Amino acid sequence: MTDAAGLRRRTQEFLAAHPPAETPRADFLSARFDAGLAWVHFPEGLGGLGAPRSLQAVVDAELEAAGAPDNDPRRIGIGLGMAAPTLLGFGTEEQKKRFLKPLWTGEEVWCQLFSEPGAGSDLAALGTRAVRDGDHWVVNGQKVWTSSAHLARWAILIARTDPDLPKHRGITYFLCDMTDPGVEVRPLRQITGEAEFNEVFLTDVRIPDAHRLGEVGDGWRVAQTTLMNERVSIGGMRLPREGGMIGPVARTWRERPDLRTHDLHQRLLTLWVEAEVARLTGERLRQQLAAGQPGPEGSGMKLSFARLNQEISGLEVELLGEEGLLYDDWTMRRPELVDFTGREAGYRYLRSKGNSIEGGTSEVLLNIVAERVLGLPPEPRTDKDVAWKDLAR
Amino acid sequence: MSTTTTARSGPLGAEPDLLYTEEEEALRSAVRGLLADRCAAADVLARTESDRPHDRELWKTLADGMGLAGLLVPESAGGQGATHREAAVVLEELGRAVAPVPYLSSAVVATETLLACEGEEAAGLLAQLASGRAVGVLAVPLATAPGAAPRTVRHEDGALTGELTGVADAAAADVLLVPAGDGALYAVDAADAVITPQVSLDLTRPVATVTFEGARARRLTPDAAGAVRRGLRAGAGLLASEQLGLADWCLTETVRHLKERKQFNRPVGGFQALKHRLAQLWLETVHLRAAARNAADALASSTLSAPPEQGGTPVGDGADVAVAVAQAYAAPVAVRAAEEALQLHGGIGMTWEHPVHLYLKRAKADSLAYGTAGRHREALAELVALPAP
Known part of the structure; x- marks a missing residue:
């Protein structure tokens, strides 16, 4: 059943029982989850079949060929990419039963309440407090750079539960109801003009202890699962040749001979090669994962992705010449999707500046590669054995 | 194991197999082990200042003992019937050791050139190169890009005359594959050419001048x-x-x-x-x-x-x-x-x-x-x- 042929047959049987053309989208997605065809590597009863992750492609190909609706994964990326693996790894049976299905079908959108104005690269220094009150926790603080907060029903949240312990040890991981009256979401306008992100203010938000994920004080370890999955999902999209940021530049080059110069040609070819090699590196990484040989290479993909996006979009603005002086629209908007490659060259140039900051700055990622992959000595730590409340801030 | 999956079908079309198979990893271990024993940095350095910059003994072990010179050659033509994937693994290890052996020149470039030729002469040479009995070198400057028109020598009455410079590993060659002005490719025994080592930037893959003074030449293909x-x-x-x-x-x-x-x-x-x-x-x-x-x-x-x-x-x-x-x-x-x-x-x-x-x-x-x-x-x-x- 969990080999490729078995899965193909199971998918075909499912499609016969639930013809996409005649089944309402929500019913179809719900039934697909119940049939274990949502994410086949998840356990049975939780949308999966305990099959190898690589076999999801077999299911997806069958469903796509039949014109089946999908769960609009770009809209619910934080839920799928970050909340779900963390719930699977650390959730109670009740939590998994309650949250995973509406997360996957898109009925409930998730966001991530991690970063704070005073805790960016040093996320473990976060100051949002959660204080126990009977079988509830009362949460106060401010989070920032929260995509989808204005659409989200639930959030993954890390908060400080013991300020007397060193910073990594006094953190607990929660599932936060975004409809709680103490949650206030304010748009945070970015250099692109739009507000893709939000600030989230938490004032006496009450979270039942049943919505704690993992042990009290174990939140940093739980959060590592979320963060590793975030970096993989940012750098790990599968693309055809010219599928990323290089695509629009190559198209403009082909369509607009009037814009070509020798300098731009040399730079374009160099970046085209780098983009193609980065694509192949991503493909190799996926093949390693599919073959069950996960390597450390994943930690580096986001670094190349960020640098290339920035350099390519910078080149694109120059290539456009006089049109490069224009911008499509500065209107303050709140888009539903995070879109790195959409709109026009000027937007791409500005938006990609965030690629080396979001999900771990490039500087921090270089430290991680140097220490965890190459085994070089760690940065000197003055905060390791100091109670969080005594740290400089 | 992903040995035979050179093309994966997916929504984005066939994808290359970018991993190493178990056999390729075993090959790597064997080559790395040999080089650790026989190609230490100090020995490589000492050899660069000797009058024999190429390591003939190491080459004999790689080519003859381990059969690595014939990886690209079909078994029917006297080779191992492997592919560029395996040859690439050998080259990774040779690069790691800056090994002074003519593997890329003979087992890849000359061999691949001969694979494009037909006839008994080419087949005979191919078998010799594949078995490691002979080192073959394509007589074009190392800096020549694929598709560029290489410098050629003059062909007259079955003999070649002219001079080529910057030919990698020529000093180790037993046979030279030589493109001539008539558009054909010829084989010349190294003994029939004058090969003069040039003082080279790369001490472990030195280049040489190759001079032909009416050297006897056997035609390999009209399409050099x-x-x-x-x-x-x-x-x-x-x-x-x-x-x-x-x-x-x-x-x-x-x-x-x-x-x-x-x-x-x-x-x-x-x-x-x-x-x-x-x-x-x-x-x-x-x-x-x-x-x-x-x-x-x-x-x-x-x-x-x-x-x-x-x-x-x-x-x-x-x-x-x-x-x-x-x-x-x-x-x-x-x-x-x-x-x-x-x-x-x-x-x-x-x-x-x-x-x-x-x-x-x-x-x-x-x-x-x-x-x-x-x-x-x-x-x-x-x-x-x-x-x-």
């Missing part, structure tokens, strides 16, 4: 251009694997050194400025591995789709792009790896006794071999339709 192009394309594509091995050695040795070396009362590798440089180099090496595997896999698939009896290289197939991408990317990475290794070793890196200079010299020479990165970018401009102004 096609055969030479195919040989140089395979050379360029698999050179990326040598450059990968070289870069990997530079990174590994530098990381090891910086963990041990202490200044200011701490390991030098703990300084963030240096950690970031090494992390960056690691990242580029990871990328180079994907590019090199892609080129090797594309060459392997390309050969399967165009056996020699059907006329050699299909023009403009996927392997052309894969090779050009690999060569446009590999040389700057390998050179930077060697330059960073030298700088981060500090004073010791500048000394003759430390082996890092052997790697720098090989990396810089490799950046010219079979066309510079810039030449390969120009080729890509044509291949992927991004034309110059």
